[in-house]
Amino acid sequence: MAAITTELKYTPVDTIPGIAAGVRNAFNSHKTKPLEFRLLQLRKLYWGIVDNEAAIVQACKEDLGKPAFETYLSEIDWCKNDILFATQNLPRWVKDETAPDISLSNKLLSPRIRKDPLGAVLIIGTYNFPVNLTITPLVGAIAAGCTAILKPSESAPTVAKVLQRIVETSLDVSCYHVVQGAVPETTALLDEKWDKIFFTGGVNVAKIIAKKAAETLTPVTLELGGRNPAIVTKNANIRLAAKRLLWGKTLNAGQLCISQNYTIVDKEIVDTFIVEIKAALKQFYPNGVKESEDYARIVNGRQWSRLKKLLEETDGKIVVGGDMDESRRYLEPTVILVNSPNDSLIKEESFGPLLPILPVDDLDTAIRIANEVHRTPLSLYPFGNKQETDRIMLETQSGGVSVNDSLFHGSIPTLAFGGVGDSGQGSYRGRGSFDCFSHRRSVVTTPAWMERLLDVRYPPYEGKLAKFKQTSELKPDFDRNGNVKLDPVSYLLLGAGSKAAALGRWTAVLLGKSSVSPTQAEER
Numbered sequence: 374m375a376a377i378t379t380e381l382k383y384t385p386v387d388t389i390p391g392i393a394a395g396v397r398n399a400f401n402s403h404k405t406k407p408l409e410f411r412l413l414q415l416r417k418l419y420w421g422i423v424d425n426e427a428a429i430v431q432a433c434k435e436d437l438g439k440p441a442f443e444t445y446l447s448e449i450d451w452c453k454n455d456i457l458f459a460t461q462n463l464p465r466w467v468k469d470e471t472a473p474d475i476s477l478s479n480k481l482l483s484p485r486i487r488k489d490p491l492g493a494v495l496i497i498g499t500y501n502f503p504v505n506l507t508i509t510p511l512v513g514a515i516a517a518g519c520t521a522i523l524k525p526s527e528s529a530p531t532v533a534k535v536l537q538r539i540v541e542t543s544l545d546v547s548c549y550h551v552v553q554g555a556v557p558e559t560t561a562l563l564d565e566k567w568d569k570i571f572f573t574g575g576v577n578v579a580k581i582i583a584k585k586a587a588e589t590l591t592p593v594t595l596e597l598g599g600r601n602p603a604i605v606t607k608n609a610n611i612r613l614a615a616k617r618l619l620w621g622k623t624l625n626a627g628q629l630c631i632s633q634n635y636t637i638v639d640k641e642i643v644d645t646f647i648v649e650i651k652a653a654l655k656q657f658y659p660n661g662v663k664e665s666e667d668y669a670r671i672v673n674g675r676q677w678s679r680l681k682k683l684l685e686e687t688d689g690k691i692v693v694g695g696d697m698d699e700s701r702r703y704l705e706p707t708v709i710l711v712n713s714p715n716d717s718l719i720k721e722e723s724f725g726p727l728l729p730i731l732p733v734d735d736l737d738t739a740i741r742i743a744n745e746v747h748r749t750p751l752s753l754y755p756f757g758n759k760q761e762t763d764r765i766m767l768e769t770q771s772g773g774v775s776v777n778d779s780l781f782h783g784s785i786p787t788l789a790f791g792g793v794g795d796s797g798q799g800s801y802r803g804r805g806s807f808d809c810f811s812h813r814r815s816v817v818t819t820p821a822w823m824e825r826l827l828d829v830r831y832p833p834y835e836g837k838l839a840k841f842k843q844t845s846e847l848k849p850d851f852d853r854n855g856n857v858k859l860d861p862v863s864y865l866l867l868g869a870g871s872k873a874a875a876l877g878r879w880t881a882v883l884l885g886k887s888s889v890s891p892t893q894a895e896e897r
Contacts, residue, residue, distance in 0.1 A: 381530035383554040386561045392550050393565040396520040397493045399548045400568075406490065406518045408467055412460055414515050414544055419456045421543030422449060422508070425535055429504055432531035436503065438670030438702065443625060448504040455509055455786050458803060459516045466516070466807050472815065478844065482817040489812045490518030491592070492568025497559065497582070498536075499573040500528035500672050501628040501724075506573045506596070507536060511549070513806025519569075520548040524562060526574075527555045528672055567591050569810060573630075576795065594799035594809055597792055598630035599750035599772075600722050602743040603779070604765055605646060606736055606757035607639040613777070614756040615649035616656075619728070621754075621779030623657060623706050626669040627726035628676075631752040631773070631783045635711075635719045637739040640732035643710075647692055647730070650708055654693065662705050663696065670702040671725060677702050680725040684709070686717045689729060714742045736761060740768050749794025754779055772796050 384392070404410065422429070426449055433439040433448060472484035494514050498507030507525055514521040523540065525533035537551040552558055563570075563585045572582050573596040586593045605614045621632040638646050658665045671677040677699060684695070689711035696705040706726040709718055718729040733739045736757075743753075743765075753771035755762040762776045772792035773782040783790055791800025801809040819827075829837050829844075851857050 381527065381533055381553055383527075384552045384558055386554075386557055389552060389558065389561040390565065392552060393493070393522065393562070393567075396522055396548060396550060397566075399545075400490070400493045400520040404545075405515075405520055405548055408464060411515055411518055412463060414549070415456050415460050415463075415512065417543045418508075418512070418515070418539070419453060419460075421539040422452055422456075425539050428535045428538075429532070432529075432535045433503070435531045436500070436529040437625065437628070437672055438668075439625060440667050440669065442667070443669065447502055447625070451505050451786055452508045452512070455512050455802075455806075458787060459512055459807070462804070463516050463807070466804060469816070479817075481823060482819050484815065484817050487814040487816050488517070488807075489814045491810050491812055493520045493522075494569040494571060494810060495522050495524065495562055495565075495567045497524045497562075497570070497572045497574065498526050500526040501625060501630070503529035503532040504536065510571045510573075510594075510801060510806060510809070513801055514571075514810045515544075515549070516807045517810035519810050521550075522562065523549070523551045524559060525551065525553065527553070569594070571801075571809070572596065594801065595792070595797050596630070596790075596799075596801075597751065597795070597797045598722055598724070599752070599792065599796040600634040600719065600747040601631065601750045601752040601754070601771070602746065602769075603633035603636040603754035604736075604739045604743060604756065605636060605638045605642070606739075606761045607641045608758045608761060609642075609756035610777070611642055611645050612649045612652075615646055616653040617777075617779045618754065618756075619650050619653045619657070619706065622726050622728050623668065624780070626671060626704065627706070628669070628672065628724055629780070630724070631780055633728075633752070633754050633779065634722055634750075635729045635731060635746075637731050637733055637742060639736075639739075640734060643730065643732045647708060647710070650728070651693055654706060662694075663698070663701075663703055671704055672702070674699065674702065676725070677704060680704055680723065680727065683718055683721065683723055683725075683727065687711065687729070688713065688716055689718060692730075693728075694726075714746055719746055736764070740765060743769055747796075749792070749796050751792045751796040752780075752783065770794070 399405065429449055430441050430444050433444040467488055470486040472486055475484050496507065496510045496514065503526055507523055511521055511523060523536065525536050527533065533553055537553065540549055540551050552562060563582065566589055569592050570582060570586050571594045572579060576597055579595045579597055583593055583595065603618055618633060618636060621629070658668065662668050671680065681697060684707065687709055689709040691707060692710050693708035694705040695707050697703060704726055706728065708728045708730060711718060711729045711731050714731060716729065718727060719731065731742070733742065749770050751772040753769055753774045755765040755774070756777050766774055770793055773790065775781040782788065787803030789800040789805035790802045791797050799809060829841050
């Protein structure tokens with residue numbers, strides 16, 4: 374299919390209320406709720422992406438300088454696979470679930486969980502992965518039975534036009550619509566009432582959206598970013614750590630919300646770590662970075678200037694890279710050796726191919742600094758032995774973790790992804806995308822024949838409390854000091870957690886090994 378070459382045309386602001394009302398009315402018509410409708414829309418969306426693959430590749434190249442390989446890896450094939458995963462599993466997802474942890478008496482009411490669509494939703498995309506981060510939540514919304522308006526990022530205008538064409542030629546336009554624009558158009562969208570808002574982007578805009586949503590108690594999913602730390606101990610595989618972390622900052626020219634913002638390295642291995650980064654950079658781009666077709670560009674001049682300013686303000690020393698060309702929006706992967714956690718490159722999210730390295734004396738210091746810089750980042754990258762990486766995870770928080778690697782937890786399309794604290798709210802991907810746009814509705818059905826059993830709940834209450842307690846009150850299995858009581862059943866199990874373990878323990882007792890403790894018997 375031919376590429377789109379016309380300028381991005383913004384949606385007239387005065388038409389946005391009518392567009393929003395249209396998707397609300399479509400949802401209220403219950404048109405999107407049948408399973409077959411959802412599957413049909415997802416299948417058509419799949420072929421819409423297939424038919425526009427060449428246009429997507431060209432658009433990503435024009436907007437971001439993104440290599441074709443990266444476009445297929447992180448945009449086209451990701452979305453196609455996500456759709457196929459949804460179509461293959463949606464018949465199972467939509468079925469009512471038997472409610473867990475229900476007592477025998479309450480099972481008579483057939484407690485179950487019904488999955489209802491939330492309604493009309495607004496999806497606001499971003500520019501760094503402009504197809505993936507717009508289409509993936511749309512897949513979840515369609516699968517859940519919602520109607521949706523997409524607002525692609527105006528910072529990736531060529532991709533935004535392709536996305537509009539895909540939606541308008543593939544989907545039911547009464548249920549799914551694209552609004553193009555910038556701040557005025559987004560503001561007009563936020564003035565409408567939504568059943569959910571899904572936003573991917575920066576913290577400052579997220580605060581505006583969350584505040585606006587709070588006015589109508591609209592639920593939000595916020596996929597943000599953070600000053601993500603990587604921690605490399607002296608017991609790490611230094612070569613792999615350098616190679617993998619460099620890749621995390623060269624993919625899409627480092628314009629990833631989940632890549633490491635800075636790397637804390639044990640001072641004993643800093644020099645070796647830098648040598649390995651240089652070697653990996655040469656391996657990635659044997660003929661140099663600038664002329665390589667495998668390295669993307671910064672999305673626009675404003676972002677390029679922001680990154681240049683970060684480099685100018687740092688007190689650190691550039692030890693690798695530093696070349697830049699504003700006319701080509703080019704910024705070479707640049708490693709900076711900094712000497713303080715207060716350096717601008719650590720305190721601010723770079724969102725680009727900058728790799729500040731902070732040497733530290735020990736792991737205690739590394740963990741303390743990571744928590745001080747940003748307590749709840751989106752991602753964490755610990756490199757070291759198992760004892761060290763387990764400790765790092767225990768003593769920190771983050772939305773996700775890739776142990777001894779970069780980005781991997783965010784690159785599994787069926788693994789739920791999201792932030793924590795100020796790096797995001799909610800999660801999605803795979804089954805998580807369906808759940809993101811669904812309400813788990815608890816349902817019970819009370820048969821008429823149960824009325825006699827339910828008589829205890831009706832006034833007058835005189836003489837009914839004892840009966841109620843007899844059937845409903847649970848008894849603690851611990852004393853006032855918090856110690857677990859050993860009731861007869863527990864005694865017969867000898868403290869084992871299962872019948873099989875108890876059988877092993879009783880066998881040991883009967884064989885004359887009663888002096889062996891229950892724990893020792895289980896281990897044997």
